[in-house]
Amino acid sequence: MRVKPILHRGHVAFAHDVIMAALSFLAAVHLRQGELAMPGWDAAMMAIATMAFTLTAAAAFLMSRMYKGVWRYASVNDLMTLTRGATLTILIFTVLMFLVTRLQDLPRSVPVINWFVLLALLGGPRFLYRSWKDRRRSAKNAAGGTRVPVLLVGAGDEAELFIRATMAPDAEYRAIGLISDGGGRVGRNIHGIDVLGSTAELESVMARLKAAGSLPQRLIVTDHRLDGGEMRRLLDQADRLGLPLARIPRLTDLKDGVEDKLTIRPIAVEDLLGRPQTVLDREGMEALIKGKRVLVTGAGGSIGSELVRQISDWAPESLVLFEACEFNLYTIDLELAGRHPDLARHPVLGDVRDATRIDDAMRAHRPELVFHAAALKHVPMVEWNPDEGLLTNAVGTRNVADACAAHGVRLMVQISTDKAVNPTNVMGASKRVAEMYAQALDLSGISTRYVTVRFGNVLGSTGSVVPLFQKQLAEGGPLTVTDPEMTRYFMTVREAVELVLQASAFGDAHPDYRGKIFVLDMGEPVRIVHLARQMIRLAGLRPDIDIKIAFTGLRPGEKLFEEIFHGAEPPVATDREGILVATPRSVDVAELAAELHNLEGECRAHDAPAAIARLRRLVPEYAPKP
Template sequence: MKWNYFKKRSANVLWGEKSSLSFKNLNYLPRWVILTIDLTIVLISFLLSFAIINRITPNFYHVLTLEQQGLTVGLSYLMFFFIFSTYSGLIRHSTFVDLFKVAVACSSSILLLLIINYLYYFTFHSKIYLVPFLLVDLMVTFTLLFAFRFTVKGFYKLFSTINTESINVLIWGVNDNSIALAEAISISDNAKYNLKGFISSSKRMGRIKIQGKSVFKNDDELFENIAPLKIGGVIIADNTISRKEKNKIVDSLLAKGLKVFNAPKIDELDGSSNVNESIKKIQIEDLLERNPIRLSDDKINEYLRGKTILVTGGAGSIGSEIVRQISNYKPKKILVLDQAESPLYHVEIEVKKAFPEQEYDFLLADVRERHRLESIFQKNDISVVFHAAAYKHVPLIEHNPKEAINVNVLGTTHLANLAVKYEVSKFVMVSTDKAVNPTNVMGASKRCAEMYVQSLQKENHKTTFITTRFGNVLGSNGSVIPFFKKQIEEGGPVTVTHKDIIRFFMTIPEACQLVLQAGTMGKGGEIFVFDMGKPVKIMNLAERMIRLSGFEPNVDIEIKVIGLRPGEKLYEELLTDESTTLPTHHEKIMVATVDSYPYTDIHNNIEDLKQLTLGCNDESIVSKLKEIVPEFKSNNSIFEALDKN
């Protein structure tokens, strides 16, 4: 009890945030201080060594006085301390390499003194130093230098862990990266993770110890063997395992109540990175069974480099990621347009910091305002438009169909018409899988916009119109992932609309990569659909996210089924059905086989729809939308009656 009290009191004085003497605030000892301490140790060692040898034999040579001998010994050590830079490292992070440098410097110093000693002997037939004295001095000096570094390192580690909660962890995988990670954890500034060992699937690793830590075999007895260590989490550092295998590992660990962390590749960290901060709890996005996308960078570079590019909806999750990705291709200028002020400002700060050489123009504007859009096209020689601005929340749009028409349909027509007028080279529209046989106003409005863009392609020969469709995007604004995370943080319940509902998912970067790639492939008028992988059961997703957060589904956090929302489907259409798609040269991108419509017909219908939005009759608007999009059949919606009529 007294020792713990002493540690805490010491921490408050030496480590406390409010203390002017805070040891924590000393980032490192200046080099001259370390060098001074080392030379002081050399002097103390000299006197100790002299006292030891003097007890054995008082017959020292008298070529130099004691003070002169001390001075020459000190100068010898000083020279080799400079040569090997023994004072340049952080003492609290001393490693074997640092100790090796100290040992070599000490040995070199004594070797030099021995050479001088024997050169003098062969010249003047007398020695300057007793050889036993020099050998004792070597041992004493190295021991004290080692003790100094060991003490500082131990003292730092002791006080750095007092107010830090650490978790006992194992590292999954035994390879160069995992071993380097273990070393980085051991020398990190705080002890957030207390490494207890490694887990390996290799039989030959069973009896091996790495850095003094045991290696446990991944077998049926694994959890029984690690039970005495009171493990709280596992860091996955093996980057060679497949997504499928990783999912299996994560599920087994979560079932035992263990936290699971992802570790970066050590060579990807820069010098200023703290490895503890780079180890993150594994996210649901990390467990998607999807292979990395291979992009044709040359072709993307060809139509983006040196061009002026407009991204609408640029402050949204998809639009902002498009901005980030096209910034890598060094366009002349990127125009980022959005009507949401604060999100647009946040994107501006982020991308200007990440791409300081890139020219941007952040435009606060609304796609519903044609005159504002035209002024932007007049002032800029725009070559490519990525149109990601849209209203997308199904239940909300179901109750506000007028706004869906104004933004999703009329906003698209404004931009598309301006793209033709100002001879934009490419117009890439971001659409949705909900436009396939739509059951809600949102999906139908996007399908209507697709139809207009397709029909416009036939009327001009200078602008290439391309449409891209994909499903739900993990982590996007309003998607189920952040929604579930918030519910879990609040203690539940987690709400699922139906126990059997399924959805297709992809990550934001993946979706935007495919949008860029599709832009290279279109000849005009195509609707590209993306390989969304395997469908995910939302109930399973909720259960997994709860376990990833360290809770047990329906024990710690309740899962509540609340029923389908207005306009919501139980099963989204399978976009990659071979009967409705054609392959392309990219294995993850296909072309949807859909009917196209004459420009005059769709143009006149949209003009009628526009006139209806001037009133307040939602049924008239939706009825006209159903006329334009014949496959639009409402589901779980107040507009189902229109289908019967």
Template structure:
């Protein structure tokens, strides 16, 4: 019979047929066990004449064996369960059949010494179990002809690893090959029938045994420690999986990462800005409000906050189809009586800006559209400048042309004495708005400036969360770097409240408390996730903090004010900065030179324009690594 026929025969057997085969095996074991027992009993001696004539004992014992096997359910025990569920009924079966044989021997006049039936019972027990183990090996070998088992290594030769190896040894899909253990005392040992090897020997074993998977049998390890092992093994082409702890299997511990959701407000060194927008409601109620960059982190939260002010209509403008689709769906689900109008387009397109303002009668513009990621804009300076500078000018000019009541530019602390293109582009946008505010007209042009927004796209908290979940390291650009922080809802409320207070030409700044050391923030996040920091003082900690060097254009410390003068407002947490700005002619000259540099694709010329017209622009950052 060929391999294909053997495979079909093994896989096509019904459960009843398998049980019948086991029952016949138990019956046929009787004469074999009796022959072996008597052979042992009478080694070197003649067999008694009475025994040769008393052959009827064998058929009686075979009938008894089959009946007892069926009654005890021995033929219904699966082969994979032989080692656990098989020995007890097999022992009882052997004892009963052995006693019956001895009793029959006595009835026949005791031609054989009773000790032979003791040996017979032992051989019957061993044979019954051995036949099942042999049958399992044969069936597995047949099945593996077409479905080879996946070779695996078990990382950890402790009790959990031994239990896992025992459980997997007879699995039809997985074949444990060896243990891996970091403990030098375990090397060259054999545990549960498998060798224990050092991590450095894994690569050789992979080539020899075609290993594809490693199972981590060390549930006491923390998630970061497991991730470090995984990162070490994955480049070798291995799939790494972790065995749950017994506490997790018992339901006492969740089968999830220890990393818990982080609330950004937990990291603010001050009381959260939680204005209820009561002062802003009269300004926005019943109005049509345009939010540019509506699909971004700040723009989308602005839209949500505006719903509390009950405007008649919110126009959502974004150049990203996916972002616009997402916020439009969310707003329509949240809105109760406020019309939501999604508009796909860029603020750099003058036609789009004019059409949106005219078609919907926009009365208030909250301009949040901008490229904000410092390294990306630094590497794509002309695109960043065109969007942030000329997009702001296009939108502001359209707002002035169509008589919009209020125009609020959302700016950043990176615009203060900027050392990068993104910050300089935002400062240029600020100066454009300041210039617009100085001209006669009905539109109130204002600016709101704040620091880093916790939880926004590309911000430090999502990055740290991902790094902690991956086992570290958590990366800092500099050990001493600090930043001002606020939450996304804080930023949106600040914009809305400031827009309501605007008189024209304002630069609003939130009282953001002390700047937060980023290293302190990293420590907090690691500890809040339930882990410890690994450093020289704690070499056995979970997560390492790694210094990578300041990024291109990055500053050690950000600022919120260009000058020293500021005034209070009716809101205790919001101040109004008093800052000088360029004249209309100077702004026109700067924009002309900048546009020329963009038109000829000359980033160096664009940087020179920024350095000439933006205060502090392109000054090298302290400790900067380019």
């Protein structure tokens, strides 16, 4: 059992400060009078005043909690604490002297001089000690040892925190230089580490470091403002230079204090495809959901489960999980029970194609908000089973939308896809019919609002290319790409759902946007073959050497390029970052309802040719590829 020492460094620091307080009072008197004496005071009175000041200082120092900090990490916060302790000491002592002597023999300038001297005697040794420790650490870092030399990308707060962390005795890394994103800080330094150039000058910076015999072994990204395109370019540069690329956690993820070891994380595919965090209207999202009864269809799917997670965090009154897959429903219900055990949740096993089941769920739970995420979305699967895809995506949406109107739901949010624009496959065309029906109802003037949100591919979702590539990498390849020119828009599931909720709150608060489609800003499209090569590099392998890339040709219904706006839907910006709106192409709701009724009959009769023919009439721009 370890015995706690009687005296520790806090006691030593306290003794030091008490001695400094006594010396500061004597120094202040000497500076004012030119001698250690005060007119009208004898030696006994001088000793009593010095003792009184010292005891006052001791009490003030303890009250100011000056001994929680560590001298070797003395900072501006510690200086503020010292200032508070010195000020409290002077104020209390001055009041005491007024009560005893009415300050008749004490010059008014002595307390002022004493404050400055006391602060200098308290702070000076602390910062001299820190400077000495920093020099020792710098000397150790310069010596190298076993620490890994790294070059940092970014010259902001995260870089400064990382450099301070490398000063710890057990640090794993040694920063030898900084690369600035914009180049505005080139020539300056942070804690003695120079900003050597901009990201565009990385190769020339590496050449200079090589000539100086100080090559880094790793490139670490500290600037989280870099978007996916910049990260992809940086990965290409690092690959040419033979440098592993990594990143540090975001500043908000880091613990306080430089003694905590920073975890260097490998670059993930999300870093290559993501964008800087969008500023969210969290107040609007909270106002939309807090205290409301909410129902989510497709609650166990990729988008639906993330919707459930984020909605549950905004404290709804109750949350209904409507899901056709028993296992998915069990999984998300179990997760929600652990995440928010006090939330009233209702798992409902049902299919949106069953209008009676939807109607019963809404009658039983009376939701105020409905998020419709249930869909069949795998393009080839729906292409091979068009009647099933149309029943779920088009007829199922009609069932949910009609039930919302019948049961007085305040807002229904329809989750759509960029594949609904100029569709070349049944999945996209079926989602376009779903958009049309929600738009038509929203424009019909009924009390229920219908907000349609459209976005592209979601990273990690079922059937997306990233999990496929990861599986193929684990199996040793090859990575299969349909065409060298194929591009796609990508977004993380977290970001997609955050923007869905923001668009929902915005649409609910702006009735002048009735019937419009909210389109999430997906950034720039990414070439799939480029993504494949970079995922191979992230795995520490070489494209076309360690892992092959095979081109398989377009699958049924696939397009080379996805679009997020139709030519008849000119995009309009909103005052919410990351959200655009498309001007609606409206149709008559009664006519569309009749067509959907006939479509349902053809699909339930498994008359796929008749259903496809009707689909082509409903969506004239639907142009299936042979």
